[in-house]
Amino acid sequence: MDVIAETKAAGEGRKARGGRTRQTILEAAVDIASAEGLEGLTIGRLATQLSMSKSGLFAHFGSKEDLQLATIETARTVFIREVILPAFEAERGVPRLWKLCDVWLSYVQGGVFSGGCFFAAAASEFDSRPGPVRDRIAGIMKEWLVTVRRAIVESQEAGQLNTDVDPTQLAFEFNSFELGANWAFKLYGDKQAFARARESILERLRRHSTRSGASLLPPIKQKRGRTCANR
Amino acid sequence: MDVIAETKAAGEGRKARGGRTRQTILEAAVDIASAEGLEGLTIGRLATQLSMSKSGLFAHFGSKEDLQLATIETARTVFIREVILPAFEAERGVPRLWKLCDVWLSYVQGGVFSGGCFFAAAASEFDSRPGPVRDRIAGIMKEWLVTVRRAIVESQEAGQLNTDVDPTQLAFEFNSFELGANWAFKLYGDKQAFARARESILERLRRHSTRSGASLLPPIKQKRGRTCANR
DNA sequence: ATTTAAGACGAACGTTCGTGCTATATACCG
DNA sequence: CGGTATATAGCACGAACGTTCGTCTTAAAT
Numbered sequence: 001m002d003v004i005a006e007t008k009a010a011g012e013g014r015k016a017r018g019g020r021t022r023q024t025i026l027e028a029a030v031d032i033a034s035a036e037g038l039e040g041l042t043i044g045r046l047a048t049q050l051s052m053s054k055s056g057l058f059a060h061f062g063s064k065e066d067l068q069l070a071t072i073e074t075a076r077t078v079f080i081r082e083v084i085l086p087a088f089e090a091e092r093g094v095p096r097l098w099k100l101c102d103v104w105l106s107y108v109q110g111g112v113f114s115g116g117c118f119f120a121a122a123a124s125e126f127d128s129r130p131g132p133v134r135d136r137i138a139g140i141m142k143e144w145l146v147t148v149r150r151a152i153v154e155s156q157e158a159g160q161l162n163t164d165v166d167p168t169q170l171a172f173e174f175n176s177f178e179l180g181a182n183w184a185f186k187l188y189g190d191k192q193a194f195a196r197a198r199e200s201i202l203e204r205l206r207r208h209s210t211r212s213g214a215s216l217l218p219p220i221k222q223k224r225g226r227t228c229a230n231r
Numbered sequence: 232m233d234v235i236a237e238t239k240a241a242g243e244g245r246k247a248r249g250g251r252t253r254q255t256i257l258e259a260a261v262d263i264a265s266a267e268g269l270e271g272l273t274i275g276r277l278a279t280q281l282s283m284s285k286s287g288l289f290a291h292f293g294s295k296e297d298l299q300l301a302t303i304e305t306a307r308t309v310f311i312r313e314v315i316l317p318a319f320e321a322e323r324g325v326p327r328l329w330k331l332c333d334v335w336l337s338y339v340q341g342g343v344f345s346g347g348c349f350f351a352a353a354a355s356e357f358d359s360r361p362g363p364v365r366d367r368i369a370g371i372m373k374e375w376l377v378t379v380r381r382a383i384v385e386s387q388e389a390g391q392l393n394t395d396v397d398p399t400q401l402a403f404e405f406n407s408f409e410l411g412a413n414w415a416f417k418l419y420g421d422k423q424a425f426a427r428a429r430e431s432i433l434e435r436l437r438r439h440s441t442r443s444g445a446s447l448l449p450p451i452k453q454k455r456g457r458t459c460a461n462r
Numbered sequence: 463a464t465t466t467a468a469g470a471c472g473a474a475c476g477t478t479c480g481t482g483c484t485a486t487a488t489a490c491c492g
Numbered sequence: 493c494g495g496t497a498t499a500t501a502g503c504a505c506g507a508a509c510g511t512t513c514g515t516c517t518t519a520a521a522t
Contacts, residue, residue, distance in 0.1 A: 021499085021500095035359045036359065037356070038469095041338045042478085042479070042480090043479080043480065043481090044478075044479075044480090045502070052500080053500065053502070054481095054501095055481085055482085055483095055500080055501065055502075055503085056501055057500090058480080058481070058482090059500070060499090063480080063481080064480060064481085102320055115359050116359075117522090118323040120355070120414075121355060123414065123418050124351070124352060124355040124356070124417070124418075125268070125355070125356070125415070127347075127417040127418045128260075128266045128267065128346050128347075128417065129416075134418075138418050138419060140487090141418065144417075152375065155403075166511095168427075169427055169430065169431070172411060172415070172424070172428075172431070173408070173411075173431055175411055176407040176408050176410060176411025176412075176414075176428075176505040177404070178411055178432075179407060179410045179411055179414055180403060180404075180406055180407025180411075181407075183351075183354065183355070183358075183407075183410055184403070186354075186355070186359065186370050187358045187365075187368075188369060188373075188374065189353050190352070196399075196400055196403045197403075197407075200400070200403070202405075210503050212415050217380075230508070239517070252469085252470095266471070272511090273509070274509080274510065274511090275510090283470075283471090284470065284471050285471095285472095285510090285511090285513085286470075286473090286512080286513090287469070287470040287471055287472095288470090289510080289512095290468095290470075291469090294510085294511085295509095295510060295511090296519070299482070375519075398470075448481065453502080
């Protein structure tokens with residue numbers, strides 16, 4: 001996976017001095033932007049929080065747009081570290097597919113970014129504003145969607161998921177549940193939403209799994225009252 | 232339904248003169264805000280577009296927050312007219328439940344607001360910004376969720392939907408599909424997303440419907456070729 | 463015909479934004 | 493040690509923001 005290869009190269013910095021503070025700036029920028037948005041991420045605000053001058057900070061980036069793009073790239077690195085890599089420790093097929101969704105929900109729930117999913121927030125902020133920022137966000141979210149879809153296809157190739165399910169359709173559904181949980185959590189502080197999303201995803205995985213695939217899913221959790229005696 | 236009662240009262244205006252321009256302002260405001268956001272909705276921009284002075288326009292509202300709140304209320308009125316009322320023409324039960332979702336998707340697809348779903352955009356803009364604006368948006372979106380949930384319960388009471396399905400869970404799923412379609416449409420211009428959301432919703436309705444409920448759903452559409460017609 | 467009140471206007475306020483220019487401090491290299 | 497980049501700071505700018513103020517026009521009420 002190209003994603004894994006690039007994590008090695010990203011380690012060491014540019015010119016040692018400036019590279020380090022630049023990284024420090026970007027880490028703070030990601031945190032602010034996830035809560036206040038990429039436009040609410042103000043150079044003055046960022047400088048104050050880091051006890052720097054506006055101009056000193058600004059010198060690290062040629063423009064505000066560059067700062068936004070660099071912030072997005074940093075967020076992507078965090079996302080890969082916090083979601084993609086852990087999920088890829090699970091074996092290819094249904095286990096990895098499930099873990100991708102599970103870890104994603106945990107990453108929002110656990111407050112990796114203080115404003116929920118960084119990219120969901122950025123996408124809705126820039127979706128009506130054409131330009132490089134919007135394009136990059138769209139590209140990164142597509143990466144995610146493609147990763148989920150590929151995990152679905154691999155599950156089918158491994159004989160763990162029925163081949164009569166459309167991978168694109170299922171990826172759309174999983175992504176929707178994640179967006180829905182993120183929405184409910186951010187707007188209402190509803191932590192139950194994550195459990196709901198997990199239940200919806202698991203229900204679908206179970207229904208479409210072959211026997212060999214179903215055995216790789218977590219055991220059915222008993223609901224209060226009654227459970228999947230449905231149908 | 233209280234929603235229907237309030238459509239009658241909203242007809243006539245306040246002081247005839249001022250009420251009319253105020254309404255004109257708000258209609259333009261809703262359109263701008265749906266694309267540029269409630270914060271991107273600038274008083275100067277609004278005044279320019281309407282060939283008014285900033286101060287003359289501003290006098291209709293005591294503050295920017297008041298303008299935002301009034302804009303939200305106007306958007307809600309549009310939403311009720313364009314989505315709720317048409318859906319409530321369908322008979323109670325599964326037909327109304329399906330039509331609620333179907334009309335919602337059409338309302339985004341058809342560009343009632345040029346920036347997709349007004350409330351989805353506003354929610355993600357203000358979900359990390361406490362205050363009256365955020366509270367009102369959250370309240371309105373809850374109204375919608377409750378309306379969908381009630382339609383589910385009514386479908387069960389009418390014996391058209393199996394009672395072993397959790398209404399809150401199903402409402403979460405339908406809402407997620409709508410958010411997912413809105414997301415794909417705004418970020419990628421993907422019109423197929425609406426068809427995908429409809430398919431997901433219908434599939435679930437069919438699976439959980441009783442015989443009497445299933446007969447009230449639209450006929451099954453044949454898919455092109457095999458499921459592999461996607462990209 | 464006179465008074466009153468509302469609506470719209472232009473100008474200006476103070477603040478904050480992104481962005482340049484210029485000077486100083488700090489670190490690295492011969 | 494001195495010299496040269498590089499990093500940061502200080503300062504100022506033009507524009508845009510929300511907001512306030514005083515004035516003029518216009519239509520209704522007396």
